[in-house]
Amino acid sequence: MTALSDPSTMGIDPIRWPDVVRIPRSFKASAAESVTRGLFRRAVARLAIRVVMPDGTTLGGCADDPAAPTMHVHNPRALMRRIGTGGLIGFGESYLAREWDSEDLAGLIAAFAGGIDHLVPTSLKRMRSAYLTRKPLSDKPSTANSRSNVERHYDLSNDMFATFLDPSMTYSAALIEGPVDADSLELAQHRKIDRMLDQAGVGEGSRVLEIGTGWGELALRAAARGAHVDSVTLSSEQLAWAQGKIDNAGFAARVDLALRDYRDTLGQYDAVLSVEMIEAVGLEYLDTYFAKIAQVLAPGGTAVIQAITMPHHRVLETRNTYTWIHKYIFPGGALASVEMLRDTAARQGLSLGDDLPMGQSYAETLRIWAETFDAAHERLEELGFDETFRRMWRFYLRYSEGGFRADYLDVHQLTFTKGAAA
Known part of the structure; x- marks a missing residue:
């Protein structure tokens, strides 16, 4: 199992970027990691993308097509914890933390956006307000x-x-x-x-x-x-x-x-x-x-x-x-x-x-x-x-x-x- 890494070791300023450096480590995050992993695999299987895991395993609807928009996941545990606790905020913060990358970022995002109505189960959409951060009044x-x-x-x-x-x-x-x-x-x-x-x-x-x-x-x-x-x-x-x-x-x-x-x-x-x-x-x-x-x-x-x-x-x-x-x-x-x-x-x-x-x-x-x-x-x-x-x-x-x-x-x-x- 991949160990959780610390983005601060990659030269990321913890004062300027506290939530990029901070990988969720709570019990909630641990539970979310397991659930999100399964949801993520099912979601990307529907998309015309290719996801390459650290061990070389490829996922996605175009797993065998090197020309498809490709997401290289370097730290799947950290990525799943961030998505599971922060949704798309966690997805973006994981990118800032260098936990995943892509040579065709726009193409990858277009594929996710094109399938967004079907990626998240209806039951989870209803629960969105319960587990995601609310807009600050400020x-x-x-x-x-x-x-x-x-x-x-x-x-x-x-x-x-x-x-x-x-x-x-x-x-x-x-x-x-x-x-x-x-x-x-x-x-x-x-x-x-x-x-x-x-x-x-x-x-x-x-x-x-x-x-x-x-x-x-x-x-x-x-x-x-x-x-x-x-x-x-x-x-x-x-x-x-x-x-x-x-x-x-x-x-x-x-x-x-x-x-x-x-x-x-x-x-x-x-x-x-x-x-x-x-x-x-x-x-x-x-x-x-x-x-x-x-x-x-x-x-x-x-x-x-x-x-x-x-x-x-x-x-x-x-x-x-x-x-x-x-x-x-x-x-x-x-x-x-x-x-x-x-x-x-x-x-x-x-x-x-x-x-x-x-x-x-x-x-x-x-x-x-x-x-x-x-x-x-x-x-x-x-x-x-x-x-x-x-x-x-x-x-x-x-x-x-x-x-x-x-x-x-x-x-x-x-x-x-x-x-x-x-």
Whole structure:
């Protein structure tokens, strides 16, 4: 039987990464190890993957196919204990602890995501809330918590994000048409932004509100059309970068950037634009979000929102689940379904017109980001990001890519209109 190992012996900082170093050793973990082992074997047998155990034994629906996405398990006991006590959080922490690996992480995750509805027995799904960690109240995206949630991700380091984003520093799905690589990704990002501006009718003299500034590329391109833009963000790092970009482009008179919660926005606008910010709003605050858009949007105005989504039944199943992404990447984040967004907007007087799904564009965007991120390991090390951090972000990027490839996740550009005044 494989002995439990200690990740701290592999140079993992126990202060920075306590739950990666800590292998569950309780009686509960011991019992969970045995149960999870059987569930794991039955689950992977249904998937088009290959799992290689330390003794060379191969499992999975494609156990004899070396070309299948392959999971190399180095410490099965630790992996089973982590999954048995922490679910997908434990699965991800086991990867950070180097207890398993894969040369095709996105393909492996896509296979798991594609079969997710059948992997977990219905009886265990009902018990999810009883044995998995609950969402911390401190992560709830209330007015009091939203800024700290944003800072924990977007304020990591502008230099870190610059290692893998395209020169426009656009951190959202590009609109990809045909083959794309790192050199052409910026054009695809501009295509995405310009389509949103076109949908909203942004031009000379348009009054535009942007909810979620990012690093300023949308505000810049709107200003270049002659629009006047107010853009709000909760990230001080992004604000500083975006302000420099706007100033250097000569558009300071047309763009006002502010460190402000969207809920505190006032004024009236012809167009409201928001790119992948709604994921930080929280499902319980969707009515508040759309009410604010309806309040500031002029009669006959247009809102264009780019949103990452999940199928409606999965949102309902997982809305109260605390995930690896919450714990390590996006505290307080939540994905809605298109149905939820449409219906919530309708309650606030906003009608959904155009809907462009672009999930496979996101899969390609993430592939390029992940490849560029991996190639920048020396620069990331210079910036002070250790191997466990780099492994965490590799897992996040490939995990997300796999979700989009399997259609477990999607992203939509949604165009809403506000009725004209009577």
